[in-house]
Every structure is written in C-alpha cells, then in structure tokens.
Amino acid sequence: MTTERSLIPNPSLVAILLVIRDPAGGNLVFHYPPQPRAEAAHNTSSWRIGETNTDCTSSNSSFSSSSDDDDEADDRKSRSTVRLYGGGIATERSVVTSQRSRSYDQRSSRRRRDSDHEYDEEEDDDDEAGEAVGAEWEHVLGFRHDVLAGLLSVPRTLAKSRFELSVDHSVFLGYPCYSRVDGTWQRKKKDRKPKSEGPKGEEEKEVHTSDADNDDEDAKGNDADDEDPDDVALSRSKSPNPPPSERKKIKRESRKVDPTPSKLAMFHIVFVMNPPQLEYHSRMRDMYDVAKQFTMALKTQQSEDDYVAREAERILEIRERGEKRGDSMHELWSRIIRESTLAAAIATLYQSLSASKIAHLKVNGFDFALQIPIMMETSMLPSISEPQLPGMHLTTLRTISATPTEDEDALMTPHFTLLFLEDVDDIIKEIVLDQDQSSLSASFVQFIQNCRPMVSFAQMLSPTSDASAPHPENPEYQYIEYFARHLIYWRKARAIMPLHYRRYYIVSPNADMKRLVTQSIVFAKLFPALPPLPKMLSLLSGKPRPYSAYIPSKDHRQAYMDMLAWLMRYGWVTNLLTFAYLKIPKDIKVAVRERQKREQAEAAVEMIQAATVGAAAAVSTVSNNGNSPRMMSASVEKSIANGTAIPNAGIEEEPKTSASAGGDSNIPNSRPRTGWSDVTDSSATAPSRSTNPTTNTPGTPFEKMESSSGQLEDSILCDPSRATPLESAWIERLTEGQPPDIVALFDRLVKYLDGQHAIECIALREAISKKELKRVLNAMDRYIVYARHW
Amino acid sequence: MSIKCIFYSYFDADKGPRVLYQVPENSVTPSSDIPSQPPTLFSFDEISDYIIPKQQLCDRLITFCRNRYRLLGYPICLEDDKYDRNEFIFNFAIVLDESEEFSSYKPVVKKLARLFKALEEQMGFLWNEVTRSSVYTLIEQVMEDLNSYCECMIPINESNTINLKLFPTIPPPPPVKAYHVPISTVRFESIMDSNWDLTMQRIIPFIDGVNSVRRISELADADYTLTKKCISELLYYGCVIMVDVFRFANIYAVNSELYNFVNDGATTTTGGGLQEECQAYISSTGRLLDFPTILDLYTSLRQGLTVGEWSLENAERLKDVDVRRFIQFGIIKGFLYRVHKYPVRIDDGTGAVATVGAATAAIGSSVDLHALAIGHGPETPGAVSAIGGKMGKSMTTGSGILMADRSLPLLRYLDGAHHFDSICTDLQQSEKDVLKNLAAYPIEIIDR
Structure with a gap:
C-alpha cells in the first residue's frame, strides 16, 4: 500500500536531540523539549488502528476504535486547519512568531526577556508531568540517558548517510556527521580557494563549498540518496538580502582558524518522531529534508570555527554547574537556551516545526530558514469521505510557488500577481525591523507596496499595455519574480490570477463555514459600508454572474475589489474559470470519412499501378537503378500522410521499410551491385510491397470505417495537441468555410480545448486580444463544450 | 511487496x-x-x-x-x-x-x-x-x-x-453523518451469513442508495449509534461508499475532476470503461446517450440551478436517463459536487451572524435567544434563561415565548456551520417545514 502525501500538516515531531562523540565517548548533550512526550499530542490516534489489531488475530478491534472518535477526529482536523490556513487568529499568531524569531536574530545577550517568557509558556504543563527534580534528565523518552547516547552516537561507518532507527513508536531520524580521519573538520584546500571578495561571491562560495564537501564524501560513502542540501532554502533568510556586514564577519573568522584537530569526533542532530503509520514515509521524507539541511548548516559552521564543539562544551558546562547547584530542569534549560546559540536554534527549530511554521534560525552568524512546506491551495475538492481541508483555496491554475518547478507555466507567470495573506503594513513593518535599510530591502518594500491583487506582474512593469508579457530576461521582471517567490516561501502571499470585476467568483465549496460567525464580525469592522459577510456570500451564491453585477456603481468598485481580495484571502470565494472541450459531431466524421474513402480509392488505384510497375522493375533487372520503386514508396508515404490515418504503428512501419529498401536500390549505376544480399533484399520486400498497398494499407482503414460506421457518433476529442492524423483531419474539417484568419487562430488555439486550460488564460498566454479570442470561440461555438469550475 | x-x-x-x-x-x-x-x-x-x-x-x-x-x-x-x-x-x-x-x-x-x-x-x-x-x-x-x-x-x-x-493497514473510515447515504459496492446477500452482527443484519436491507443513515436506523428499528458504527465498519472495508441525500431541489456543479472523466476514454485504446460505465449506469430505458450529450448535461449543472429546474430545461435529452443515478454517478466518481445550502441567521442591527446554541457559550446564547424571543436586539441583557437538554427544548423564562420554543432546536443550527441536509435529518423535518419555521427570522442562505 502506498502512503499518500497528506495535505494536512502533521510534523509528528517529538523532540530534537544533540548527540556528540568526543574522546570521552558518546554523549547526549542537549534535547528539546526538556521533557518530550513519547506520544505527541498532535498525533492522530485514530491512525493507530493498524497497531491495535495487529496481533494476527482479527481486525475486529478496528470496529470500535475506528468509529468511536470519528467526530472528535473530524473536529480535530478542522481545528488544526483553522489554525493553519490563515484567518484573523492565524494572522495575529504568525506576527507574534515572527517577532519571536526576530528576537533570536538580535539575540547576542539581549534575548533574556523573550526567551524566558517563551519557556514559561512551554514548560508550564511539563512541570506537572515530572516532579522528581534532580535526576529528571537522566531519562529521556523513557530511555536512560546513556543508553540513548550509545544508541545515537553511531559508528563512523554509518556517518554521512540517512540514519533512521525506530524503537517501538519512537523514530530517530538524522544525518550523523563525522570529522575527517585526521580529526579536523576543515574542507580540503581545493575547496577553500577565495573566489571573490564581494558579498555575493561569499554566498556562492558558502553554497558551493558545502556542496562540494557533500559530494566528495558521498562518493566515498555508500549512501545513494544524498541529494544536495537545498541551497535555496538555506540561504533564504527573512529578507532577500542578508546584511553584508555579517558575511564579512564570517569570512574574517574563517580565515583565522588554524586547522588543528577538533576534540569533537562526531555530532548528530536527531529528530525524534512518531508519524502515523499510514503517513510514515511522507512525514519522514519531509523531516529528513529539514534534518539534513540543518545538519549541513551546522557542519559548515563547525568547519569554520569549531562551532558545534564549542557550543556542546558550553552546554555541558552549564549542565554540570546546574547539576551541582541543584537547579530544576526548568531553570537549567532556560539558562542553556539563553547562553548557547545552538541550543536556542534547536529550541526554535522544534517549536516552529511542531507548529508547522517556518523556523528562522541563526547559528554562529549564519542566517537561514527551514520549514516543512505546507500546501497553500489545492485543485481537488475533497469528497465527503475524504479528510476535509476547510478554508484552503481552490484552484487548478498552476501559479508560481516558492521555488521554480517544472510544473509552472513560464508563459503565464508574468500574468499572475500576489494576494497577501497578511496585512501589507505588517509585512513591511517586519521587513523594516528585520533589516538595515539597504537598497535591496527598499526595493523589496516598494514591490510589496506596489503589488495589488488586481494588477499582474506584467502590468506592474508596464501599466499601459496590458497584454504584452515582459521578456523573462528583463532584470526588473526577474526581481519581481524573485520577490514574489520569497514572499510565497515565507507564506506571506499566494500567487493568484489577478482579480477583475468582469470575472466570475463563486462561494468556494471549500469555504470554512465554521468560521463564519467570527469572520462576519471582522468583516463588518473592515468593510462597514458594504453589505455584511453573510449577505455578500448569499449574493454570490446564485447563478454565477460577473463580479461587476454585484457592484452597485463605479464609485463602489474599489471597495468591492478590496472586499473580493479579502474574501479570496480567507478562501470564502474562488475564481470560476472556464474550460473547453472539443466536440467532434457525427457529420464532420462522416464528411471526413467520405473524403478519405475517395482519396484512398484514388490512392489505392494509383498504388496498385505503381506497385506493379515497381515490383516488376525490382525483380526484373538487378542493375536497375530503382527509380520506380522510389517513386512508388514516395506515393505510399504520401497516401499515408494524406489521411488514410491508420492509427496502427505496424502498418505505418511497412511502407517505411519499403521506402528504405527503395532507397537501397537507388544506388547510382556506377557502383555495381556486388552481393546477393541486395538482390534478395529487394526481392524479399517486393512482394510485401505489392501486396501491402492493395490489401493491407488501404484495407485496414476501410475495414475500420466499415466496422465502426454503424456507431459513428459525436465524441469529445480529449487532447487536440496530440491528435492522430484522423483527428487532425476532423479538426481541419471543423474550420471549413470559416474566414482564413479564424482558421489560423483556431489552429493556434485548438490545443487549449482540452479541458485543462482555462479560457481566461489563453489570450494572455498567446498574446492575442480578448476580442479576437471571443470571435474565434463564437465562430466555433458549435464544436465546443464548456465546463466551469475553479 | x-x-x-x-x-x-x-x-x-x-x-x-x-x-x-x-x-x-x-x-x-x-x-x-x-x-x-x-x-x-x-x-x-x-x-x-x-x-x-x-x-x-x-x-x-x-x-x-x-x-x-x-x-x-x-x-x-x-x-x-x-x-x-x-x-x-x-x-x-x-x-x-x-x-x-x-x-x-x-x-x-x-x-x-x-x-x-x-x-x-x-x-x-x-x-x-x-x-x-x-x-x-x-x-x-x-x-x-x-x-x-x-x-x-x-x-x-x-x-x-x-x-x-500479513494484514494490510487501512486508513480509518471518515466520520459517518446522519445525512450521509450509503451505497453498497458489494452484494451483501452473497457475503452475509448468520454470524454477522445483528444490527448489521438488520440494517443491510435498507442500504439502497436512497436512505440516509438516520433513515436506515429508523427503518431497521436499530439504535442510531450502532447503525452509525456498522456503516462506519462497512465504509472501512470499502463495502459502501457515501453520497448525499438526493432531491430535486439539490444543486450540483462539476469540479476539477471532470477532466479525468472526459479523458478516461481516450487514454486507453479499448475505450477506458468509465464512459461506458456511465452510459449504462444512468440509462433508465436501456437506450444509451452519446458521450458529448452526457458531458453537456453534466456541465450544464451549475451553481444556482436546482436539479428540478435543470431537468425541465433538458427534459428532451433526459428522457432515457435516470436523473438520480445520473447525479449519483457524478458524485461517486468525484467530478460532481453537491452545492449545499447553509441557512444563516442575521443580526438585524449589524448584519453579522447571530449566534445561538452549541457554537457559543451556553449563557451567551441563551441571552441572545431570549432577547430574540422577546423582540429585542442581542444587546438587550435579557433575563438569562437556561437551555436544558441537548435539543434545547425547555425554556424556563415563562410566558410569551411559545413560538421561540418551537423553533428553538432550529436556531442553534443557524450559525452557518450546518447545511439543510444536516438540519433536516437531525430534526427530521422537511426543508420546507424548516424554512416555514424560520420565516420569522432574518435569514440569509449561502450556497457552498
């Protein structure tokens, strides 16, 4: 059974551990949270049926366990999605988090207040769990400290590969890193070549070297699944440009380090998880990506200036002092997190990941972000027996995502725009707070300010002409795309088709009705002059009409468009798009068949004549220069192309061989034929040639036509872009009698009539005017079936 | 494996x-x-x-x-x-x-x-x-x-x-709701024997693709909770699939899965099967419709158009079609979705949703209810009346609120989170009756 990737985020993270190995042996240095629960609260217990009824007896136990908490599970699901997919509450919360993560940035020594506050929250419930102060940390996850350390400080042979160990329900996932055999962590000389002095060069070098390092060792190791760490994500800090000052600092430090062997032999960041069994593989894969990226970032820092070793030492020191003093675990852990940047990073990472948020981390001055990407939109509406995703935006448009993917339609990209999922002012405030005022960050802010849900990227660049797309190499446009992807990565925005009052919007079948009460209050505050939310949704409920139909006057337009953006943001409405299928009516097929019959009959007659001549020629004289076979085979091919339309590869194959044989016999006179082979060759193919055109080639289509003649009926042509010759003939026939410009345009557009391309996108994609498009579609209306969905 | x-x-x-x-x-x-x-x-x-x-x-x-x-x-x-x-x-x-x-x-x-x-x-x-x-x-x-x-x-x-x-791990079944209609995918009579669970034996004759879970439990005179469990079990093993209650007042529209339905015939040379299956399934007379007509019929279903209205518009083309099976085929194959109607009670003053009942705290709702019953806005701090019982049937504040009493169980469904199917099966009233009882209140109906 395959495990499907679930759309509902469930990090299944129990704890993150830091294990090292030094001359004293393996040691579990730090773990977070302080008292992890083996069973994470967010795990769906109902998935555990497989576990309970496993003992090979019967599946009867599923009877009770599966149905008991149905409603509860349902609630839980919807709750978690409410929390995650936008909404007033979610917005506030994410602002709080981003403030938090900022505090880590400017941390150095000033992070006392924030972190204290945070850990108070975190540990309140933990304290209830264990009162036995002192030896609290002697047991982690039900294991003795030293057992766990022994288990996870893996031998060198297992380093540089995926580490996945499960003991009962806890899964330990990581990517153990060992020092070089000589005890140093530095990269080889060849990797250290200073490439350039500028900040740009530094970044490249960072990425480049870690990759090289990685590849180098992977080649030695036996792990094949080592993909490169995602450098895009690694270098993606909160704002598009990490301040140059910091990079220089890193560089200076790295220069100073002398390549003495480190005491640290190995470090291993272990992610403890308990994924639901049915989602096991996808959850582990997601987390492994994060685990490896985090480890690689730490490894880079370790090789720079022994960072991990220093931090580990510091943590152990604090623990020792704390143990002597008899501190409570609570006190000790908050001190560790305050004083060790690595511990703080682990804590942040845990908190962000388990809340399905983005972790903004800074280790040793290196600024990066990690996350398990979440789905922002879906094209499929869950049926009543599938997990519901209320509030998630519905669309089939392949808009742009955080990183360029093959799935994207490069021609369409400039015609999308961003829909901000938070208040624009808040986003800007965050950026301003986050960064020094450099020029890039200024243009970033400017982009955010200029970005409107009604205006596409292309229109942003050239507001006057709305149809022409910017050249993809246009530097200004590249910035726009870069900024847009950045904002999408940080979940601040979603790419949409620009809103327009002439388009159709319906109440999204995926709208989260449970939030209607609270959102109607918010809505009333935001748009006091407009009809209330339930009224608006009720208006949008009827037969689909262009949005302009709901706007009372032109003066109201802006307010109504703002409201529409709000409704889109929270998934209340979705854009109703039009898709077209090409219908081939019976009369077209009959007409094409008639014509083909005629042509085939003519061709057949011609071919019989040609073939007899050809065969005679081929057989009769060995030294014949073979002119006639060549002509013959050409005519065979012509007749094929003309629309005998045999969708049978085997038949098409025949004439081709004969054609090559014909070519063979076409060797110039001057070269005397020498061997048997030529003769036998041509004589062997000759009979097939002569029989082929008469019986086989024209025979099959005739038969086919005849046999299916009774059931020649209207049909839908699914994929006009890959039409068979017969289908092409039908399509050609459709436009007969139309003016030539319509015919030309239709030929261009027919590939979109496959039910997968929104009509709304065609004009933009093909850079033709909407009027032209309408004219063609109207002219061909009889042959098009329209379907409307998102 | x-x-x-x-x-x-x-x-x-x-x-x-x-x-x-x-x-x-x-x-x-x-x-x-x-x-x-x-x-x-x-x-x-x-x-x-x-x-x-x-x-x-x-x-x-x-x-x-x-x-x-x-x-x-x-x-x-x-x-x-x-x-x-x-x-x-x-x-x-x-x-x-x-x-x-x-x-x-x-x-x-x-x-x-x-x-x-x-x-x-x-x-x-x-x-x-x-x-x-x-x-x-x-x-x-x-x-x-x-x-x-x-x-x-x-x-x-x-x-x-x-x-x-080796037992395969099957995902837990989705929650079964009172208004769901199970359709069997197997022949129960051929697999059922006397050792089966008693409730199961009782309810199975009533699983016919028309009756809702609630109705099945009534018809079989079986406990509702047990019925739900049985059907959940059948769902777990894939013996039934769930659809919605079919009525001519329902609204349906195609969704993004439509492409797979259309494309099915083309991908395999033998003709896919899905389209033929559809032609056979929806036919009431044995005469088969050609596929473009079927597609045209499906795509002409849209938001704001009831099946009844749609059948009238397309009466000629539908004369060989069992409309219920036509709709159910789309639902089962997933390319059609039901547009549910959600009645929402509006607060006259603000236009926001007026809340009542289970969604909000008991006290708040009863204040609101009371205020509503005596004809004031929700701001009026009316005497707190307790709602007893799950259905909120007893109002203890005394006289003059008989009307509220009758519609009371209804009001708690009007926060936008309940559609008519759910309300009607819960209250065991028809949609018409429900609407009649609601006539006194400002209601907006949202189709989703």
Missing part, C-alpha cells in the same frame, strides 16, 4: 554478534564458502549494534534503515545460568525495501520473536544444536509463504506452530 531476507542472529560470548542463518545465503554476511564476496544487501557487522542491542533495548520492536533496506527486528534477551554470561540475546530480523509500507510486518516480527522465545524457554530450541539446525528451513519457509500467500502455518511440534498473516 516482499521480504528480501530473513536472518537469525544471536550474541556469541566469544565472537560477539553473529548471524547464524540467513535466507537467502550471503545477504547480510559473507558466506563461508566465498568470504571475499561482500554481502548482497548490507553488512551485518556495521549495524549489529541495532540488531543485537544492549539488554535495555530487548523486547522492543526495533527497525533500522541501511542501504535502502529496512530491517525489522525484535531482539529477545533470556537470562539463565545455562547460558554463557548468563544471558542469551537473539533476534529474527526481516529485511524489506526501505520504501515499502512495513506496518503489516511489525506484528509478524514480534510474533515470530515471541514464538521462538517460548520455544527456547520450553525446550532450549535455539540453544540446542540439534533442534537449532531446523531454523534455516523454518525461516526459509516463512519467507516463501509470506511472500507468496501473505500468510503461513508451519507446525514445529505438537504444541507449537508458526501462524503468521
């Missing part, structure tokens, strides 16, 4: 962790004949720590990934004077592909370990060299049978047999 290897390993007092038997040979340790050849899957020595672990980790299911293989083991530790160092640690490990769904193997590994533990305790099966020698044949047989038949039954002696079976 198949087992790549099963091996038996134990802790040797002199040599450390050792693999004694492996099927097939040379999988995890080099065979003795050609020691130079590396094992085919991975090297046991590298990971022996996780197969023969410390005593604290015994009696637990341990899995480990190596070289794109996943090992499942259940190390057992026995203590007895007769063993060297007074303890005997062994493990029967199963090796699978790493990407394989392995949950069904977990209980198998555990059971195998416990069985050999029992054998060892009873008669020293593994310690005794004579009996031990049969282990290779046993694990070979287990591997072969599980790979071929997903189960095995191998007698060892009078009192012990290896009985194993």
